[in-house]
Amino acid sequence: MPRRKIDLPYTIEYLSILDEDGNVDTDLEPDLPDDLLLALYRAMVLGRRLDERMLRLQRQGRLGTFPPISGQEASQLGAVAPLRESDWLVPAFREFAAEIYRGRPIESFLLLYGGYPQGGYAPPEQKNLPLTIPVATQLLHAVGISYGIKYRGQDDVAMVFFGDGATSEGEFYEALNFAGVFQTPTVFVCQNNQWAISLPRKKQTRAETLAQKAIAAGIPGIQVDGNDLLAVYVASREAIERARAGDGPTLIEAVTYRLSVHTTADDPTRYRTEEEVAEWEARDPIVRFQGYLLDKGLVTEERIQELGDEVEAEIREAVERIEQQAEELVKDPLIMFDHLYAEMPPYVQEQREQLARELQEKEASRG
Amino acid sequence: MPRRKIDLPYTIEYLSILDEDGNVDTDLEPDLPDDLLLALYRAMVLGRRLDERMLRLQRQGRLGTFPPISGQEASQLGAVAPLRESDWLVPAFREFAAEIYRGRPIESFLLLYGGYPQGGYAPPEQKNLPLTIPVATQLLHAVGISYGIKYRGQDDVAMVFFGDGATSEGEFYEALNFAGVFQTPTVFVCQNNQWAISLPRKKQTRAETLAQKAIAAGIPGIQVDGNDLLAVYVASREAIERARAGDGPTLIEAVTYRLSVHTTADDPTRYRTEEEVAEWEARDPIVRFQGYLLDKGLVTEERIQELGDEVEAEIREAVERIEQQAEELVKDPLIMFDHLYAEMPPYVQEQREQLARELQEKEASRG
Amino acid sequence: MAKLNMVQAINLALRQEMESDDSVMVFGQDVGLEGGVFRVTEGLQQQFGVERAFDTPLAEAGIVGMAIGMAVYGLKPVVEIQFSGFSYMAFQQLESQAARIRWRSQGAFTVPMVVRMPYAGGVRALEHHSESREAYWAHTPGLKMVIPSGPRTARGLLLSAIRDPDPVIFYEPKSIYRAFREEVPDDPETIPIGQAQILREGKDITLIAYGAMIRPTIEAADVLSKEDGVEAEVIDLLSIYPLDHQAFAASVQKTGRAVVIHEAPRSFGPGAEVVSRLVEKSFWYLEAPIARVAGYDIIIPLFQLENYYLPGADRIVRAARETLSV
């Protein structure tokens, strides 16, 4: 009766399989088919190269602001790899490698960051939601989607991404708590990339891990080496299986690093040291996974080179296609009135018609 | 490296000192002066009797809706008892026993629940904030106040109250997290009274305890028998001392029970059983503490009776005073324009003058 | 055809729609087991089970955010916020998500959901339980905002709202929840969103109101008729957004005079938009300034003084007479 420790059924584990030096823990190593390993490798390379390409396009004024993903390839691809097509993906804004892996075309990002409304379109049958900018507001959507899945008796899951910064928003916690209460098949993936713009992880919360925040909602949490694709894959697969089996949500903290700028409007030299970045560059998830594939004999240095070229070509073609079509896409400014409601309210129609008249007059006075 | 448990420095304890059968754990029993024990006992009785009285007034149409506190006397009084006058109290809406103990007059609640604007006034030097109705929005205020305390180099603390339901709002978690990050001298007191209107505690969250939610913010949490004044006192004193010493915030979960209706607009028979209520009535915090005082020889049955009468008289006088003054307080409806801004904006003045004219005309046409 | 009060009429709409469409889900704080603090969802959990009519933890962003996900998934959530004064917890979800997902995804994903909430004064409530802030939602592109004025319009508008492919904010004037009964047809009658109703024809002045303000407005029209021989046309907006200016502009083109009435604070309130549309559409017909009878630019007072804040028939009559006097 007096003062006693309450037994709580939680342990927060840390999972790592392929370490920084390329050693594999063979007990934990997942038995993945070669083509999957190669597809994931290619997706990582594509993510990195697209990042670099978009950065150049942005510097040339051909794209607007965008958030690069470099360094976070393993953490996002490892997470989505065990998903089925019928599962749902709810991204934040730094997951384009994962989204492309799930079927979204490269063009869609070029359009979005190019300021074209069409960039938001996401083929609904792919079940990838459009990206969300207000931090943490997407988490509850994944809970709602997975409530729907459960209600309809399906065994799909909804996976949602967010950053370390997002874990400070109240909605992060509300989402975990709702998912816990309703035992929804939801997989929460926190890409802890150490920074929320200029705020380092340790100033975001006094909690030692982000994974332990799961305890507040009474759900399982796990921390994983986010630069180790195998570890992320295994943690994600476990969480997905738990969800499919009806055993509810999981919080995964993938410890990774944003190697690049927060967005192209950001200057990280103001808040972090080159040494820190160098340390994490040494843990590059692509290099590490590449080593694993080389060791396994699944790729050669030559094939790696080739694959890089293929990916570059794919990106180049996408960029070219977009640059040819883009102007056409916004030729009619009146499209900005579209898609707000299924049916345009009459007063909005009036406004649209007014603008149409003004544009015509301008056109006429010009011509 | 492989899969390992992360060592986290948390234990959630349960603290109880004076048990349901009146047994005291003498190792843990705090050494409190007799007059403090008696003052707290009186405050508990006052809380209970005022509750009952207000309920009758409400049923007679002499008061509006209000939230009774019966059953929660120990949990709120034990918490505030170790506070100094210079410490701050940030209530939710079910702490009037604690507020009165801290100096707020009984009249203030009669006015507030009677629909008089003056009921909101709280003498600023007492450092009791007015009560807050939007659930969980007051927690961050306590964090801000305690940030101020720390900034000014004082060793006061801010104590904030809230319910089990409040722990589901994102702001609860944001407040804990901010307090953790800034290591503010904040004491978070959750009166877990088992119900949030009709929602039982176990449907509010899957977490086994509310205290464990502290782990999400990396701060200490403790669960305490909220019907045991001694246990609440000790837990609160510990948290206050921690805060004063500069060691940051604490979350206290006081496990108690709302014996009465949620508010006078509520009908608890719709959602809970009489047996459950009876079980908790058997744990009545006042009866239990009374037994302790009797055992200690600090009161007699006679003195208990007397004290009840004194308290009744005090309440009666307050009610009478208010019923005499109340009409006068709202004789001038134009006071509703007061206190919104330090200076009334001109257009609001116009509106006020317009109403003044209308009232005069009415008066004139009547007279 | 039964005579129902507004609580029963809303309950009927929910029940009928849940019966005919298993994607309709009802949830929020205390709406399940208890049937809602106003008993609007009474019996739904019993009839449709806890999966479809359920209680949530105490978190408004949680409720609305989860509903958005369900809507995107393909369900039709109809959630309750216990009082409109607590809906701001979910403001970001409503403004940034519910209102935008169709637009953001270029029509790929949609958010057919309804957010019901009791609003406005007149029930002797505590702070935060009596506000009228429909203008917030009406100013938010991507949302629709409707307010019934009685049992029949509540039932008809709610059916439309549930069937609407876009998010609808549904404010329920709590002071008339049980104030009167109306015939409500058994078959699921709908009232289109975006259309006002003329409740009383008149040629002298147009009174534009909605929600609980309809009753004092009608009362004012009666007084004007009896005491002044003035025939007021009374328009019930029903939808705040889209706002049916055609209805009231046409009326004012006939009467030349108008008073707009609401409980919401005057400044930047719904009346301002009504005035502006009239200036745009009927300026040349105006014979007097359009008057606003509204809540004051203050916080609605606790109940001892609440009646001085809420527009009543007397204030409406007074404004109408002033408008008619020039």
Added chain:
Amino acid sequence: MAKLNMVQAINLALRQEMESDDSVMVFGQDVGLEGGVFRVTEGLQQQFGVERAFDTPLAEAGIVGMAIGMAVYGLKPVVEIQFSGFSYMAFQQLESQAARIRWRSQGAFTVPMVVRMPYAGGVRALEHHSESREAYWAHTPGLKMVIPSGPRTARGLLLSAIRDPDPVIFYEPKSIYRAFREEVPDDPETIPIGQAQILREGKDITLIAYGAMIRPTIEAADVLSKEDGVEAEVIDLLSIYPLDHQAFAASVQKTGRAVVIHEAPRSFGPGAEVVSRLVEKSFWYLEAPIARVAGYDIIIPLFQLENYYLPGADRIVRAARETLSV
């Protein structure tokens, strides 16, 4: 007297006020070490230390809620919300707490705080970074809402806001953060909240605007003068709440015609209140309907089409001509 851009002018106001009053505290996301994503708070942490100029975790309700507590305690927090599009996370805190604590406590406790946020379009930003929703705050009793239009008014209004005993929402038109420089006096000049300024005198028509819309409005006035021989009076509102209708009503009593301009969506926007006040105060002087040139009732488009959404001089000129043609 130095020539400063708006970022520098705001920084100057913060710095001077922090120097002269140690209760002034500046915090928010990235405002400390980094000096804010727009560098508005640059150097403050260095000069005043991490206790007074600091970074917070990523939570807007957290920032505003903590600020309210600090203000109640006796400090003067000046917080930054990184973009106004994320301020809705703190809507409940602002509506239910910041705006009400003085009122609720009958003056016993007060909330002298400023919430700064960049707002509005024109910087080729991502979604949620370009909205104008000042009407939300202007419709919230208990708050004040101000918007500067350049370096000098930014400095002067911010000083007034910090010294104001009540909560002030301070919207910063981000497109003009660095667009031009103005002489800003060294000594701490204040500009009173609740007073508009006449930027250009004219007798033919009144153009009412604020924020980043002032520049196209002045441009429009120049065009009207040059091409039409029309002299427009240009009024910079500066405060949205309290709204200085005396200033613009007086002007319209002279000109008989008015156009009100804003980026916010048209319906239920700030222009509606301006129109309504004019109808109340200057109806008999009106020679033509008051025109609104505003954002459309849609979500401001991504940047390829943004310029079609934002009111420009051409649309203002057009509306003025139409107003003048009747």
